[in-house]
Amino acid sequence: MPEPEPSVADVVVRLPKTLPAHASxxxxxxxxxxxxxHLLLFTDSGRLLGTLVREDLDDSACGPALRYARLAGRTVPADLPAEAARRLLLRRGQRRLAVINRDGALLGLLCLKRRRTGFCSDADVAARAADRLR
Structure with missing residues (x-):
């Protein structure tokens, strides 16, 4: 019996860095x-309120960052097949998507690796953080 195809839930970074809704x-x-x-995640009580990429902020942007954030086109459900999510990212020219449940709670961050052949893991993120501390 073949193994089931991995879903986004199987490859998500589970503890992404988030910013509070009032971040500037x-x-x-x-x-x-x-x-x-690549993608900032604004949350309140575990709920994803918005996402932000560099291009969302022009030179005149100021005040609360959430004002410039959006959700449309930047989220996926956890049950989406991982390969379908990878193809979606490639088609859109993106490398990050927030993973949410039906209620809008943030479950993690889907991170396409630089080579675009697979996804970053919690271990990859931890290793990079450790390298920065050295």
Whole structure:
């Protein structure tokens, strides 16, 4: 019997960095100083309120960053097959999508690797963090 195809839930980074709903544009810009950061996740009580990419912030952006955030086109359900999600990311030219449940709760972050052949894992993220501390 063949093994079931992995779903997004099987490959998601489970503890992505999040920002509070009141985070400022300046705080968002500081996060984007790290070239590994592609998508910021704004949450309140575990619920995803919005996502932000660098291109969402023009030079005149100021105040609360959530004002410039959006959800449309930046989320996927956990039960989507991982390969379907990879193809979707490739088609859209994206590398990150927030993973949410039906109620809008953030379950994690789907991160397509730089080579676009697979997904980042919690272990990959932890290893990068450890490298930065050295």
């Amino acid at each position: 544009v300046a705080e968002a810009r500081a996060c984007f100083a790290d070239d590994h950061v």
